[in-house]
Amino acid sequence: MTVAPSPEEQWRQGVATVTAAFLALPPALRQRLRQLSDELARVKGAMQDLVAQVGAALHCAACGGECCVAGRYHFSRADLLVYLATERELFVPLFDNGLCPYLAREGCLMPTGYRPFNCISFNCDRIEDLLPPEEVAGFYRMERDLRRLYQEIRSLFPDRAMDGALLAGTPPPAS
Numbered sequence: 001m002t003v004a005p006s007p008e009e010q011w012r013q014g015v016a017t018v019t020a021a022f023l024a025l026p027p028a029l030r031q032r033l034r035q036l037s038d039e040l041a042r043v044k045g046a047m048q049d050l051v052a053q054v055g056a057a058l059h060c061a062a063c064g065g066e067c068c069v070a071g072r073y074h075f076s077r078a079d080l081l082v083y084l085a086t087e088r089e090l091f092v093p094l095f096d097n098g099l100c101p102y103l104a105r106e107g108c109l110m111p112t113g114y115r116p117f118n119c120i121s122f123n124c125d126r127i128e129d130l131l132p133p134e135e136v137a138g139f140y141r142m143e144r145d146l147r148r149l150y151q152e153i154r155s156l157f158p159d160r161a162m163d164g165a166l167l168a169g170t171p172p173p174a175s
Contacts, residue, residue, distance in 0.1 A: 007095045007167060014166040015090070018077050021161060022084045030085065039087040039148045041113030044120045047142050049111045051123060052131035067122055074116035075102060076155045077162040106137060113165050117146055 005013065025033065048056075083090050091109040093101035103108045108119070121143045128136060154162045 007101065009095060010167045011095075013075070014082065018080045018162070018166070019084060021157060022081055025156065030034075033081060033153060035154055036149055036153050037082040040082055040146065040153070041086070043142050043145050043149065044115065047120050047139060047146075050135055050142075051127055051131070054079060054127060054137075056127045057125075059124075059126050063126070067124060073165040073167055074100075074118045075166050076150075076165060077166055078150050079114065079116050080135055080166055081153060081162060086123040088114060094099045110159075117150060121146060 017019070022030070042062075080090070082088075088111075089142060093109070095101045097103065108115060110116075112120070123139070125133075131139070154160070156162075
């Protein structure tokens with residue numbers, strides 16, 4: 001019987017694999033990845049700014065981040081590439097917190113522009129109902145932009161090598 005590696009070991013292996021693929025990129029593709037990563041972070045920041053107008057952080061704190069409970073599989077290989085391309089220091093997950101390993105007592109371990117697609121693109125009804133219809137439409141336009149950017153990032157690597165979550169045993173992200 002084969003024992004599945006621990007989440008910590010999956011994390012270490014995933015980081016090593018993605019880092020090796022990143023370092024093997026030709027300089028022109030690495031530059032393109034940097035441009036895409038900067039744009040991805042900008043769009044995520046704009047999405048967060050939009051929901052901040054209706055006090056999203058207060059609503060999330062009030063419910064205890066219910067949507068974060070299952071977040072352990074949202075950080076994708078493409079999200080790690082964004083860290084590598086922008087030379088951002090990678091956080092250390094908290095695998096023993098009983099929730100999302102990227103959630104600390106103070107909140108998410110990742111800056112807004114580096115959070116996974118699902119974490120940025122999901123708005124519960126409490127938040128979305130506070131936004132005017134034109135802001136909701138703008139939010140979903142930005143979500144489509146994120147999907148396009150993620151797809152382009154993943155397309156820089158052959159054979160769908162950057163599809164899926166960094167932790168094993170999960171399907172490719174919807175983004």
